[in-house]
Structure formats: structure tokens, C-alpha cells
Amino acid sequence: MNPTANYIENLLNVKDPCLNFVDCSQTTYKGRKVIMCTAIAELDTCPNCKSADDYIYNGFKVVHIPYISADESNPVIIKVKKHGIFCKNCELYSYPSTQIVDKYCHISNAVKRKIIVGLTKDHSMTSIAEENGVSVTTVQRYLDHCSAQFTPSFDSLPEHLAFDEFRGVGRKLHFICQDGEKHTIVAILENRFKNTIIKYFLQFPEIVRKTVRTVSMDLNCYYGDIVRQIFPNAELVIDRFHMVQMVNRSFIGFRVQVMKQLDKKSREYKLLKRYWKLYMKKYKDLEGSKQFYDRCLKVPYTPAQIVDEGLKCNETLKNTYDFMQDFVYALADKDTKKINDLLDSNIGQYCEQLKTTIRTFRKNRRAVINGAKMSYSNGCLEGVNRKIKQIERTAYGYSNFTHLLKRIRLEQNIICFKKSTKQTCSV
Ligand SMILES: [Zn+2]
Incomplete structure (x- = not known):
């Protein structure tokens, strides 16, 4: 490998054997000043039949991949010249594919990772979009992607629950339920109406509901009736x-x-x-x-x-x-x-x-x-409510409850999420 290619590879931290970097310079692209890194991608065998010599070159296409940059006013773009081949053996046209971007995708995996890391922090989606040179809709799409792992499971419930509510979209009150010991969020519901709460918890089988031992809550609400109805073995605990x-x-x-x-x-x-x-x-x-x-x-x-x-x-x-x-x-x-x-x-x-x-x-x-x-109280929930308030303030309020919910889930479960970041990004 020549020293220039090696230098650019290290600079961008791109380890892709099929990319051969040839140049890195400052130019203008779509009216913006950018750092353009040029790379050539070639195939040495046919990807279909693995034939190594029975092909001819068949033109090339150029793709521009936005990449992560430290300075957002000076974005980095990787320009890949892909040499196409025509295989005489299987009579198919093919182009090389790179690891830095998924098939049919335009945004590089590194940028996706940066967006997801940004979503777990207290940043607004607009600022994440600006930082990474993508649209807000794209950021929302990745939020949807990674929140897919938060699908509720109705197999188990914690022994100790804490009920409360918080003010969210359109100044409405939303119901929140947390694990009293581990302090993880069990459920956030769009409203705190009796029917909504009962309907949600009735999705758990009766054996699971019977495992709940205590439910802590405020006094000024009708949660007591709900608890007696859906958790037959639970003791009420007033905060x-x-x-x-x-x-x-x-x-x-x-x-x-x-x-x-x-x-x-x-x-x-x-x-x-x-x-x-x-x-x-x-x-x-x-x-x-x-x-x-x-x-x-x-x-x-x-x-x-x-x-x-x-x-x-x-x-x-x-x-x-x-x-x-x-x-x-x-x-x-x-x-x-x-x-x-x-x-x-x-x-x-x-x-x-x-x-x-x-x-x-x-x-x-x-x-x-x-x-x-008992030592159970709603103290843990007050901390979460403060965090939710901060999430809402950073975004200047949410108009979509689902987006707020996903963001809360993502920021709350950062630790469990980080373990699976790699899997999520490759989806
Ligand atoms: Zn072939």
C-alpha cells in the first residue's frame, strides 16, 4: 500500500480492503466547501461465480458518501470510483460493494453510529441532524430503527412497582410505571385514564400479575382501585x-x-x-x-x-x-x-x-x-420525571407522543443499549 493511501485510511479510520485511496483535497461540492477523499474500488473476481480471469471491465460509476467529520462546517465526503465488470462466464454485470456503507444506502455506517450515539444524549434532533449533515427526518428514522428493540414483553413484571404521572405532549398527563428496585421503566402510557391502564396491564397473564407484591403511588389518584383489580396479591404503599x-x-x-x-x-x-x-x-x-x-x-x-x-x-x-x-x-x-x-x-x-x-x-x-x-417509595420516579422534563425542554417540546416515548426509552436504557449498538447499526 502506498503511503498516501495508508495516511488517508488512518486519518478517516476506514479499514476496507476493497477501497484504495488515491487523493484527499479540499474542493467545492454542491456549493459547499468539503474535504473530498477519493478512492477506487475494483473487483478481482466475479462476485457471482468467483471466476478470476474470465471478465472484462465495463465502465465505472462514482458515488459520494458523506462521512463523519470533526468540523461540521467542513464535511468529509468519500468519493468512490467503482469499476464495473462484465463476467463472460455467468454473463452478469457487477460492481464492487464497500463496508463503509450498506447496500442501497447513501449514509455511511459511521454517520449512523454517530447519530444513534447522539440520540442517547441530551441533544435535540435538529442539532444532531446539523452535526451530521443529514435531515431531521433521517434522524427520526434511525430513532425508529433503534427503538424497535424496546417492544414490550408481557412475560414478567417486577415484584415492586411505582406509579406516577408526568406532563408531556400538549401539557397532557401521561402515566408512568417503574420498577421499584432496579429503577427501570416498565411502561409509559399516553394518558392516565383508568381504562388505558387496566387494558395495558391485562395484557399480562394472571400468573404474572400475581407476582407483583407492592405498588407505591401518590394518594390523590384512583390508582388504588386499579391495583386491587389487576394485581390481586399486591399491597398498596403510599409514597x-x-x-x-x-x-x-x-x-x-x-x-x-x-x-x-x-x-x-x-x-x-x-x-x-x-x-x-x-x-x-x-x-x-x-x-x-x-x-x-x-x-x-x-x-x-x-x-x-x-x-x-x-x-x-x-x-x-x-x-x-x-x-x-x-x-x-x-x-x-x-x-x-x-x-x-x-x-x-x-x-x-x-x-x-x-x-x-x-x-x-x-x-x-x-x-x-x-x-x-416499607422502604419503597416514588423517589426513583421523581428522578425519572426530572430527566423526562429535560428531554422535552431540549427538544422545545414534542408534538408526537411516540417520538417522546422512544427518546425517553433510548436515553434511559443507555447502558443496556450500548451493548447492542453494533447489532442495531448493521440492521
Ligand atoms: Zn461470473
């Missing part, structure tokens, strides 16, 4: 972060209500308004000994004193605060007895919002207790 959020919101709502009744210049108002963050902290974590001088109130206080003073202005607020603190501690300690006691306490002493929350907890007592004593 503990969601429970804390509900109790916290009850307290915040009532605190604002109390504040509205107070004079804005009063000491109580300032205590409740200015230091609202202290009320949301765990009481034991508040600094109880070191005082700091408060310029607004013109007295030295410790954070714990501020909370105590603020709560003095309203008895119901104090009771609500105590419930919130006890509930958070009981959840953290997995103290189910304490939670039962709290739910059984006299709800007359609390604010209206908290009364409603406690009534809801009472209705779902078993699921609430499960949420406290």
Missing part, C-alpha cells in the same frame, strides 16, 4: 414523601390563613412571615442555645424560640404544627404505632386542611402504614 408534603401543605395553608387575620405590623405577623422556613424544619434540628439579635423585632432570639413564640398566637396552629412534627418523626423512625395513634387522635383540634388530610389517611390506613414501614 412517604407525598404524605409529608400533604401534611406540610395543610400547615402552610393554615399559617397563611392565620397571618391574614393579623395586623401586618404586629410582632406575631413578623414571626410567622419572616421566619417561615424555620417552621418547616425538624424542631430538634433548630438551634436552641445560641441567640442572635433580630433587627426587625429588636430582641435576641434563638430559632427555636422564634418558632415557639410564633405558634403561641393560635392554639390550632400549634396543634397542627405538633401533628406535623410528630408525623415526620414517626415516618423517619418507621414507628407504625405512633402513626396509628396520630390518625386516631381527636381531629377537632386541627385546622380544616389537616382534618381532610387525616380523613384521607384514615381511609387508606393500611397503605399509609405500609408507606411508613
